[in-house]
Amino acid sequence: DQMREAQRALETPLFSGLPGDIEVSFEFFPPKTEKMGETLWHAVETLKPLGPRFASVTYGAGGSTRERTHQQVVRIQNEAGIPAAAHLTCVEATREEVDEVARHYWEEGIRHIVALRGDPPDGSGNYTPHPGGYANAVELITGLKKIADFEISVAAYPEVHPDSPDAQADIANLKAKFDAGATRAITQFFFDPQCFFRFRDEAARAGIEGEIVPGIMPVLSFAAVQRMSGLCGTAIPSWMEGLFEGLDDRPEARQLVSATIAAELCRRLYAGGVRQFHFYTLNRAELSYAICHMLGLRPKA
Ligand code: FAD
Numbered sequence: 001d002q003m004r005e006a007q008r009a010l011e012t013p014l015f016s017g018l019p020g021d022i023e024v025s026f027e028f029f030p031p032k033t034e035k036m037g038e039t040l041w042h043a044v045e046t047l048k049p050l051g052p053r054f055a056s057v058t059y060g061a062g063g064s065t066r067e068r069t070h071q072q073v074v075r076i077q078n079e080a081g082i083p084a085a086a087h088l089t090c091v092e093a094t095r096e097e098v099d100e101v102a103r104h105y106w107e108e109g110i111r112h113i114v115a116l117r118g119d120p121p122d123g124s125g126n127y128t129p130h131p132g133g134y135a136n137a138v139e140l141i142t143g144l145k146k147i148a149d150f151e152i153s154v155a156a157y158p159e160v161h162p163d164s165p166d167a168q169a170d171i172a173n174l175k176a177k178f179d180a181g182a183t184r185a186i187t188q189f190f191f192d193p194q195c196f197f198r199f200r201d202e203a204a205r206a207g208i209e210g211e212i213v214p215g216i217m218p219v220l221s222f223a224a225v226q227r228m229s230g231l232c233g234t235a236i237p238s239w240m241e242g243l244f245e246g247l248d249d250r251p252e253a254r255q256l257v258s259a260t261i262a263a264e265l266c267r268r269l270y271a272g273g274v275r276q277f278h279f280y281t282l283n284r285a286e287l288s289y290a291i292c293h294m295l296g297l298r299p300k301a
Contacts, residue, residue, distance in 0.1 A: 015263065018270060020296025024050060025085075025186075025213070025278045026288060028076075029058045030068035039283055040072065044080050046285035049299035050292050056085035056114050056153070062092040062121035066101060074108050085153060086110055089118030090140050094132035098140065102147050112151040115140045115182070127163060138173070141180040154178075156185035156212055158199035162233045171206045178210045185210065186278045189217030189228075191237050191261075193268040214269055217280045218287035219244070219258040259287055263294045270295065 026047050031037040044055065057072045059065055069086060077084035086105050090098060102113065117137045120127050129135040134143055137154055144150050154177040157170055164170035174185060190196060196214050203212055219225050222244035229236050243261065247254040266277060277295070279288040 015267065015294040015296070018267070018294075018296035020298060021275060022270070022295055022297065023053050023276045024292055024297065025052050025276075026055045026281050027058065027215075027278060028055060028072065028281055028283050030060065030065040030072050031283070032068075036283070043281055043283050043285040044076055044082070046289060047281070047292075048080050048082055050289070050297050051300040052082055054083045054085050054112055055080075056087060056112075059087040059089050059116070059118075061119060063089065063097075063101075064121075070101075070104070070108075073105070073110055077110060083112065084110060085112035085114050085151075087114040087116060088140070088144075089116045090129065090134040090136065091118035091121060092130055092133075094130060095134055095143060096132075098134060099143060099147055102144055102150070106148045106150070112153070113144055114153045114155075114186070115144060115177075116155055136173075138176045138180050141177060141182055145181045152182045153184045153186055154182040156187045156199070156203075157233070158187050158190050158195045159233050159235060161188075162231075167202070171202055171208075174203065175206050175208050178208055183210055185212045187212065187215045188232055188234060189215050189280060190234055191240065191265065192235065193265060193272065195235075196269060196274075197272050211276060213276045213278045214274060215278045215280060216262055216266060216291070218262045218282075218291065219254075220282050220284065220287070222247075222254075255287060259290045259294075262287065263291045266291055266295055 028040055028043065031040045055076050057069050057076065059069050073084045073086040076082050088098065088101060105113065115137055117127065117140070134140040141152055141154070144152060156174050160167050160170050164173065177185070187196065200212055217225065226236060228234070240261070243257055244254065247257065279291070281288045
């Protein structure tokens with residue numbers, strides 16, 4: 001039995017064996033200060049040589065980052081030369097206001113929108129659409145497609161969106177987003193590869209043919225991930241807390257542990273046929289870079 005175990009261990013593909021036949025994209029958030037702006041730009045320049053197919057910039061609650069998101073999206077595309085995608089939500093805005101933001105992007109040469117409903121800006125439980133606004137992501141996509149032929153990415157939830165009555169309704173909503181014109185879905189972060197595979201199977205059974213790209217969240221701060229998980233319904237495996245125990249004051253050791261966990265998740269997703277990965281970079285380059293490297297990606301000439 002021990003021989004068989006050892007044999008199986010040897011057959012497990014190592015990172016060194018991965019050919020890097022993957023496509024990646026990176027997500028950033030708009031910086032609040034000049035210092036944070038420098039951190040963001042350092043991350044963009046570090047990750048750029050990996051040849052991402054796009055980089056996206058998030059949109060703050062209630063459109064609070066409208067200008068800053070716009071600025072970074074345009075800069076990433078024009079100065080770094082990476083095709084950029086702008087996140088856009090329906091929160092606290094009329095249809096006309098949202099349309100205006102989108103039209104402005106199109107005029108600036110931005111062709112890709114990550115179309116989202118968004119969350120209540122005060123963090124309160126129930127989402128209430130703006131009376132003159134788009135009620136949800138499906139309506140937003142329909143509106144955007146009337147403005148111009150944007151490439152559209154949307155959000156998907158392997159562990160079911162908290163507002164959804166059940167998993168089936170959530171998949172039906174995702175299907176409606178594709179039917180309205182989305183070309184890809186990016187998932188909420190998750191830590192259990194099985195949960196992604198189950199979701200991918202269910203989506204296929206529901207007739208969804210578009211890309212479903214796993215969103216990979218490297219753990220920078222375990223406390224922050226715990227907080228976010230509570231809000232978005234992502235399960236944290238019981239072993240994870242133990243792995244980060246005692247590392248609060250050891251950022252470097254924590255990064256190594258984080259990279260190992262994320263790389264292992266990606267390796268298993270790869271083994272299950274996944275070839276596209278989206279990284280929540282949190283504006284830090286090193287973790288995402290290391291994981292891409294272990295997946296076999298190397299700087300393009
Ligand atoms: P929708 O798909 O419109 O709906 C969310 C859920 O509500 C659905 O799953 C469905 O169950 C239910 N629902 C909605 N409409 C109906 C209906 N008519 N009938 C039945 N059920 C319905 N937030 C930001 O503020 N800024 C960002 O930049 C941002 N980027 C994100 C990027 C990614 C990749 C992901 C996964 C999330 C992001 N979010 C962002 C968070 C997102 O705004 C929230 O998760 C929000 O609560 C839902 O947005 P959605 O576009 O998925 O909503």
